[in-house]
Amino acid sequence: MENKSFDVIIVGGSYSGLSAAMSLGRSLRQVLVIDSGLPCNRQTPHSHNFITQDGEKPAVISAKAKLQVDIYKTVQFYNGLAVKALKTNKGFEITTESGEIFKARKVLFATGVKDLLPEIEGFANCWGISVLHCPYCHGYEVKNEKTAIIANGEMGFEFAKL
Numbered sequence: 001m002e003n004k005s006f007d008v009i010i011v012g013g014s015y016s017g018l019s020a021a022m023s024l025g026r027s028l029r030q031v032l033v034i035d036s037g038l039p040c041n042r043q044t045p046h047s048h049n050f051i052t053q054d055g056e057k058p059a060v061i062s063a064k065a066k067l068q069v070d071i072y073k074t075v076q077f078y079n080g081l082a083v084k085a086l087k088t089n090k091g092f093e094i095t096t097e098s099g100e101i102f103k104a105r106k107v108l109f110a111t112g113v114k115d116l117l118p119e120i121e122g123f124a125n126c127w128g129i130s131v132l133h134c135p136y137c138h139g140y141e142v143k144n145e146k147t148a149i150i151a152n153g154e155m156g157f158e159f160a161k162l
C-alpha cells in the first residue's frame with residue numbers, strides 16, 4: 001500500500017468498523033480499515049432480528065456492507081491484525097502483525113468484544129450454533145425444544161422464564 005498516512009485508521013472492519021468507515025468516507029476523510037477477519041458471530045449459521053437481513057449468514061452481511069463501503073475511494077482496506085498503537089506528536093501510529101506501520105490523525109477501535117467461554121469440553125465448538133447467548137437473536141429457532149440454561153442467580157431465573 002503506497003499511502004501510509006490517513007485521517008482515520010479504524011481497527012476492526014466488521015459491522016461497527018464498516019459503519020464508521022462509510023460515515024467517514026462519505027465525509028471525505030481518508031480512511032484505512034484494518035481487519036483481522038474474526039468477528040464474534042463467525043460460527044453462527046444465520047443472523048436474526050436484524051431488519052432487512054433476517055436469516056442471512058453473518059459473512060454475507062459483512063460482504064454486502066464491504067461492497068457498499070468500497071464504493072468510496074476515500075476508504076482503503078488492509079487485511080491483518082493491528083498489534084501496536086502509539087501516540088505520536090502528530091497523531092497515532094498503528095503497527096500490524098506483519099510489521100507495516102500506518103499513521104493517522106485519529107484512531108477508532110471497532111474491535112468488538114471477546115466472549116469468555118467456560119472451559120467445558122465442546123462448548124467453544126458449539127458457540128453460536130447450539131450454544132446460544134441471545135434469546136432474541138436465536139431463541140425463536142429453538143422454541144419448544146429442551147433447553148439448558150447456564151447462568152447464575154437471578155439471571156438464570158430470568159433466562160429460564162424467557
Ligand SMILES: Cc1cc2nc3c(=O)[nH]c(=O)nc-3n(C[C@H](O)[C@H](O)[C@H](O)COP(=O)(O)OP(=O)(O)OC[C@H]3O[C@@H](n4cnc5c(N)ncnc54)[C@H](O)[C@@H]3O)c2cc1C
Pocket residue numbers: 011012013014015016017034035036037038039040041042043044046047048049050080081082083110111112113115127128133134137138
Ligand atoms: C454467537 C453470536 C451470534 C450472534 N447472532 C446475532 C444475531 O443473530 N443477530 C444480531 O443482531 N446480532 C447477533 N450477534 C451480535 C453481533 O454479532 C454483534 O453485535 C456484532 O458482530 C458486533 O459488531 P462489531 O463490529 O462491534 O464486532 P465484531 O463483529 O466482533 O467485529 C470485530 C472485528 O474487529 C476485528 N479485530 C479485532 N481486533 C483486531 C485487531 N487488533 N486488528 C485488526 N482487526 C481486529 C475482528 O477480526 C473482527 O472482524 C451475535 C453475536 C454472537 C457472538
